Amino acid sequence: MSECRRPRVYVDERERGSGVPEALAELGAAVIYTMAGVGDYIVSDRVAIERKTMHDLAESLFDGRLFDQARRLTEYYEIPVLLIEGDLTRLEEYTSRGQQIRLALAALALDYGIRILWSLNQRETARIIYNLACREQYGSRRSVVVHRKPRLDKLWMQQLYVVQSLPGVGPKLAERLLEKFGSIEAICRASIVELERVLGYERAQRVYRVLHTPYRSPGKPDT
Missing domain, CATH: 1.10.150.20 (5' to 3' exonuclease, C-terminal subdomain)
Structure with a gap:
């Protein structure tokens, strides 16, 4: 992979204050806030990352957002990524329906083609996103494209x-x-x-x- 100088990472405004954008900036990334509409972190024209804590993951599954977000990610990006922040072995501490979440993650991977990555904390999340940005922008020489919210005719x-x-x-x-x-x-x-x-x-x-x-x-x- 080519030397990674300063990759650009487009960050959805809702992630401001999560700690991850600050960690990305410390690593040397150019952090650009935007109203992405689809994905939390966009690192190329084909890779977008949806970040969820363990609590977010459980909540979004049971209120119906998880599969809707997965569908929109796959509609707009060739390589959609779900990055889950937390310790999977402690899943039952967040919800009594851990098995349902595991089955949902399997469905996301098999039915939607979502790539699922794990990190333990915000700094590790930032490191993963930084490395993906370097790989896409300097290794594969991909441009960064933010796909805006879908057209809403009605x-x-x-x-x-x-x-x-x-x-x-x-x-x-x-x-x-x-x-x-x-x-x-x-x-x-x-x-x-x-x-x-x-x-x-x-x-x-x-x-x-x-x-x-x-x-x-x-x-x-x-x-």
Whole structure:
């Protein structure tokens, strides 16, 4: 492989603050934040990486997001990668349905062609992503292409897409929220108790916080 000077890694904005982009920058990567739409880390025109902690993995499987994310990765990238951060031997500490998760991972590999990689922590995750970027950009001389969000021709598709951007909300829950409240505006006006009836306590707390916390720019100093 050719000498790796400074590979570019496009990072989805949702990964800001996870610790991985900072570790990538320390390794020498040029970190470029973007609203990727598909994938968390893009290292070439054919390789995109979806990063999940063990908790994220369990939650996204049971709320319906995991297979939707896998489908979109395979639609837009030739080599889709799922990078799971954590110790597989401790899976049962995160969920009582560990066997279902293992079967789901087998399905992702066999039915979707997802490459599954493992890391123990954020720094190891960054090292893997850095090496993939070097391999693609300097070894295979691939360009970096961020495939944006899919074309959404119908209004209902756009509404589902917006609601799915809320934390912990996959396609099924997005549809349930819209059917329950009738519109995105009504979801935003819903009380935390009303959201809890659809989302459960913890997810409702997170969604309510995103919808109602005043925005503060990352570069704005505390007052």
